[in-house]
Amino acid sequence: MDIKQQLYNTCLDRLQSQIDTLEKAMERIQDAKNNETKSSAGDKYETGRAMMQMEADKISTVLNETYIKLHQLQHINIHNTPEFVQLGSLVITSLRRYFISISMGKISLDGKLYFCISPEAPLAKGLLGKRVGEKLVFNGNEEEMLEVG
Helix, strand or coil: CCHHHHHHHHHHHHHHHHHHHHHHHHHHHHHHHHHCCCCCCHHHHHHHHHHHHHHHHHHHHHHHHHHHHHHHHHCCCCCCCCCECCCCCEEEECCCEEEECCCCEEEEECCEEEEEECCCCHHHHHHCCCECCCEEEECCEEEEEEEEC
16 A cells, blocks of 8 residues: 555544544533433533533534545545645655645654645645745745655
8 A cells, every 4th residue: 555545544544533532522412411400509500501512512613624624535636646746645855744635743654754734734835836856945944845746
């Protein structure tokens, strides 16, 4: 299996794990809300339910963002071999290795570190369209494009 496929699969696995964790958290909150009984201290009951709802809203927001990332990842063609950096590219520069896909942070494969970055990230915007041999200066660091795949 090639590196791009491994990076893609790792991103997919991480997203699915996040989704599973968030969905379980939502279920726990819903169960807690359903099992909460109204006590004689009405304010305490209402405060507890309001706090649970706020937590559910936060989790729901993160879950929606994670589903959006999953959708974006699933629409990336990793099997193309472009001559220039584009969505789905694996870029090896003189300083780092990047997978232009979704914002997923660092992934270590075979002892090498790869950065999974969204095409909307400022660094990715600087990389997009570059070809082997071209240079990018980002945050005061110059990087030469060694490989684009």
